[in-house]
Amino acid sequence: MTNLIPIISQKEIHDRVTDIAHRISSDYKNKDFVLIGILKGSFIFLSDLTRAITIDHEIDLVGTSSYSGTETTGIIEFTKKVDLQLEGRHIILVEDIVDTGRTLAALINYFRSLNPASIKICTLINKNERRELTVAVDYACFTIEKGFIVGYGLDYNEKYRNLPAIFDLQF
Ligand SMILES: O=P(O)(O)OC[C@H]1O[C@H](OP(=O)(O)OP(=O)(O)O)[C@H](O)[C@@H]1O
Ligand code: HPA
Numbered sequence: 001m002t003n004l005i006p007i008i009s010q011k012e013i014h015d016r017v018t019d020i021a022h023r024i025s026s027d028y029k030n031k032d033f034v035l036i037g038i039l040k041g042s043f044i045f046l047s048d049l050t051r052a053i054t055i056d057h058e059i060d061l062v063g064t065s066s067y068s069g070t071e072t073t074g075i076i077e078f079t080k081k082v083d084l085q086l087e088g089r090h091i092i093l094v095e096d097i098v099d100t101g102r103t104l105a106a107l108i109n110y111f112r113s114l115n116p117a118s119i120k121i122c123t124l125i126n127k128n129e130r131r132e133l134t135v136a137v138d139y140a141c142f143t144i145e146k147g148f149i150v151g152y153g154l155d156y157n158e159k160y161r162n163l164p165a166i167f168d169l170q171f
Contacts, residue, residue, distance in 0.1 A: 004150070008142060008166035013124075013152060016141040017045070021052030022121065023139065024092065029055060033090040033121075034071075038055065039063040040161070041096035045124045045141075047128060048075035049094060060084045062110075064103050069157055070148045070169075072099070076106040087115045092139075095123040096153045101133035108135075125149060125166070 035053075037046035039061055050059055063080030066072050091111060098104055105122060111119050122139040129146035150156050151163030160169070 003170040004160075004167040005170055006165060007144070007147070007149070007168050010165045012070060013141070013165065014048075017048045017124075018052050020106060020139050020141055021049055022054070024049075024122070025054045027149060028057070028090065031090050032117075033092060034058045034084060035092050036082060036111075036148055037061045037094045037096050038096075038098045038103070040065075041153045041155065042094045042124070043098055044096050044161070049122070058084060060086075062107065064107065066067075066103060074102065076103055078110075082114075082118070086093060086111070088117050090118045090120075091116045092122050095121065097125040097127055097137055098123050098131075098140075099104075099127050100130050101135040104135045105133045125154075 002036040008155060035046065035050055035057055037059065060082045061080060062082050063078065064076050065079055066076045093104065093107060095104065108119060120138040121135065123137055124141045126143045128135050147168040148156065149166055150160035150169045151166045152160050155161045156169050
């Protein structure tokens with residue numbers, strides 16, 4: 001039996017995503033930049049974030065997968081690589097959640113090899129409890145200590161991505 005405990009409302013998400021989008025719009029003024037959504041979990045956050053950014057930018061997507069249930073397998077599989085040419089361009093990696101940090105550590109290595117002008121990290125949720133690898137998060141909508149979080153793109157075994165707010169899944 002599982003329970004969904006509401007922790008972040010639709011209004012709170014909307015307000016924080018708008019704030020972060022405005023910060024990015026200001027920080028990247030007159031810069032050539034690309035938002036890169038990390039599939040699948042970031043798809044809803046990315047679609048709200050891009051529409052709230054008020055300056056020109058491009059979008060690409062990279063796919064990774066490593067979780068089975070609530071645990072990382074530790075093996076980051078690439079399910080899709082980027083399409084755009086990124087050399088010399090500013091990139092912002094858009095995540096739904098940074099948990100152990102393994103996914104982003106692997107992605108940062110991959111993106112460095114493409115020689116972008118800069119790499120920054122933007123995440124909906126920065127979760128501290130299980131962090132194994134240090135990741136410098138530049139933009140975080142919410143920081144939480146613990147829990148297994150679902151909704152607004154985040155899943156548990158592919159379920160709950162469609163929930164419009166964010167919940168703590170309790171077992
Ligand atoms: O910091 P970490 O411990 O690596 O966890 C974070 C990653 O785990 C989830 O992806 P998952 O592999 O479950 O794929 P999904 O986005 O398709 O759900 C989430 O979307 C992040 O990409
Ligand atoms: O708390 C989480 N929820 C959903 N997916 C995740 N992937 C890593 N941590 C989480």
